[in-house]
Amino acid sequence: xxxxxxxxxxxxxxxxxxxxxxxxxxxxxxxxxxxxxxxxxxxxxxxxxxxxxxxxxxxxxxxxxxxxxxxxxxxxxxxxxxxxxxxxxxxxxxxxxxxxxxxxxxxxxxxxxxxxxxxxxxxxxxxxxxxxxxxxxxxxxxxxxxxxxxxxxxxxxxxxxxxxxxxxxxxxxxxxxxxxxxxxxxxxxxxxxxxxxxxxxxxxxxxxxxxxxxxxxxxxxxxxxxxxxxxxxxxxxxxxxxxxxxxxxxxxxxxxxxxxxxxxxxxxxxxxxxxx
Amino acid sequence: xxxxxxxxxxxxxxxxxxxxxxxxxxxxxxxxxxxxxxxxxxxxxxxxxxxxxxxxxxxxxxxxxxxxxxxxxxxxxxxxxxxxxxxxxxxxxxxxxxxxxxxxxxxxxxxxxxxxxxxxxxxxxxxxxxxxxxxxxxxxxxxxxxxxxxxxxxxxxxxxxxxxxxxxxxxxxxxxxxxxxxxxxxxxxxxxxxxxxxxxxxxxxxxxxxxxxxxxxxxxxxxxxxxxxxxxxxxxxxxxxxxxxxx
Numbered sequence: 001x002x003x004x005x006x007x008x009x010x011x012x013x014x015x016x017x018x019x020x021x022x023x024x025x026x027x028x029x030x031x032x033x034x035x036x037x038x039x040x041x042x043x044x045x046x047x048x049x050x051x052x053x054x055x056x057x058x059x060x061x062x063x064x065x066x067x068x069x070x071x072x073x074x075x076x077x078x079x080x081x082x083x084x085x086x087x088x089x090x091x092x093x094x095x096x097x098x099x100x101x102x103x104x105x106x107x108x109x110x111x112x113x114x115x116x117x118x119x120x121x122x123x124x125x126x127x128x129x130x131x132x133x134x135x136x137x138x139x140x141x142x143x144x145x146x147x148x149x150x151x152x153x154x155x156x157x158x159x160x161x162x163x164x165x166x167x168x169x170x171x172x173x174x175x176x177x178x179x180x181x182x183x184x185x186x187x188x189x190x191x192x193x194x195x196x197x198x199x200x201x202x203x204x205x206x207x208x209x210x211x212x213x214x215x216x217x218x219x220x221x222x223x224x225x226x227x228x229x230x231x232x233x234x235x236x237x238x239x240x241x242x243x244x245x246x247x248x249x250x251x252x253x254x255x256x257x258x259x260x261x262x263x264x265x266x267x268x269x270x271x272x273x274x275x276x
Numbered sequence: 277x278x279x280x281x282x283x284x285x286x287x288x289x290x291x292x293x294x295x296x297x298x299x300x301x302x303x304x305x306x307x308x309x310x311x312x313x314x315x316x317x318x319x320x321x322x323x324x325x326x327x328x329x330x331x332x333x334x335x336x337x338x339x340x341x342x343x344x345x346x347x348x349x350x351x352x353x354x355x356x357x358x359x360x361x362x363x364x365x366x367x368x369x370x371x372x373x374x375x376x377x378x379x380x381x382x383x384x385x386x387x388x389x390x391x392x393x394x395x396x397x398x399x400x401x402x403x404x405x406x407x408x409x410x411x412x413x414x415x416x417x418x419x420x421x422x423x424x425x426x427x428x429x430x431x432x433x434x435x436x437x438x439x440x441x442x443x444x445x446x447x448x449x450x451x452x453x454x455x456x457x458x459x460x461x462x463x464x465x466x467x468x469x470x471x472x473x474x475x476x477x478x479x480x481x482x483x484x485x486x487x488x489x490x491x492x493x494x495x496x497x498x499x500x501x502x503x504x505x506x507x508x509x510x511x512x513x514x515x516x517x518x519x520x521x522x523x
Contacts, residue, residue, distance in 0.1 A: 097358030
């Protein structure tokens with residue numbers, strides 16, 4: 001299952017995340033229904049789709065927090081959820097997962113300790129991520145007293161500790177003002193360009209799609225399409241990714257109507273054969 | 277399960293740091309038991325023997341109740357706020373988390389019991405034959421048991437409302453059967469057997485040994501061991517409820 005082309009990981013051409021026939025059952029319902037996709041190493045890949053289409057479940061599967069996963073899911077060359085992956089991943093949940101009754105710095109110092117960063121490098125590392133999310137001025141503030149946007153940046157900062165190879169960010173820009181959103185997307189691209197970090201970022205805001213190098217479009221637990229934003233627009237002959245997505249959804253809904261049962265899967269396969 | 281000392285102590289420091297930003301909780305934790313003992317002292321104004329018996333028993337029961345509440349709410353918050361999920365996808369051992377919590381709250385239990393015991397013995401005239409350290413030890417073991425129970429039930433509570441309701445469900449029956457209201461051997465036989473397997477019974481028995489005997493008795497050692505064993509067992513059950521992969 002692990003076939004490495006080289007030792008380098010990121011430069012070896014091996015994808016950072018590779019899924020084949022990935023399925024997740026939750027409470028008797030199949031939430032992810034046979035996904036095939038790949039996230040190229042060092043890329044900023046957007047995971048787009050309407051609320052409830054399975055984005056969060058997919059991200060939780062990638063970081064190893066999701067129960068009931070079947071099929072193949074390789075992360076950085078290892079099965080998702082392997083203990084060895086834990087120090088190499090950064091994960092930001094949709095709701096900020098930080099301690100409201102600690103200061104910003106105390107939060108980050110704790111997570112740095114949990115990561116196992118050497119005591120001597122911890123303080124500098126905390127300052128670095130504070131700068132990256134532009135919260136250095138609020139370092140001593142109680143997290144509970146911050147605004148919602150600031151709190152989600154504390155959560156992001158915690159994921160940046162230790163310079164992880166793969167960052168999985170669940171709607172990191174939701175509820176942020178346009179200036180801040182712009183700054184964060186700048187940061188995401190810097191991380192990919194300068195550090196070779198792979199970023200998998202979910203969003204249901206289509207205007208963020210053009211910020212990504214690659215897109216995985218999801219609908220109702222399946223991958224509708226997987227490509228670069230220009231290629232997706234060209235494929236449907238439309239001007240925006242949003243229109244491309246709507247066209248794909250309409251085609252998908254038609255397919256569902258036309259081919260009931262098993263044919264349904266074949267139709268979906270046609271639209272996601274590209275990376276296979 | 278491997279324990280990393282650095283991660284465990286970081287967790288202890290973090291939990292204490294959270295409490296430090298919550299002075300009201302600290303004040304309630306430390307003062308309420310003392311005030312209740314003062315109340316009790318004057319409830320039994322004409323009956324100092326009853327105060328000795330119930331007061332010493334309560335010294336063990338307070339830490340179990342308060343630590344149960346504090347731990348169940350704290351862990352429930354970790355589970356619902358997503359911090360637990362974050363920690364468990366990080367290189368965090370489950371044992372680091374549990375031991376870290378247990379250490380932090382045990383420190384509180386020691387402070388709470390030391391103050392309550394000191395006030396009871398030297399200001400309220402609680403009269404015990406044995407060493408106060410023995411009272412303290414049973415109280416600490418009870419605190420550990422409370423922590424373990426709190427951790428365990430937080431897995432079955434979806435909200436703070438539910439978590440708090442586990443207090444009457446799990447602790448009150450023990451309170452009724454532990455021998456505080458009626459001697460255990462005078463209860464209906466089925467209840468007597470039930471009380472034989474409830475850890476609070478042993479806590480009260482242990483406190484009673486200290487009350488009546490100047491030396492460390494074999495019964496005291498047995499009682500302390502039973503309470504510790506129950507704490508370790510429930511802690512292990514609690515650890516089993518921490519899952520890296522969840523629905």
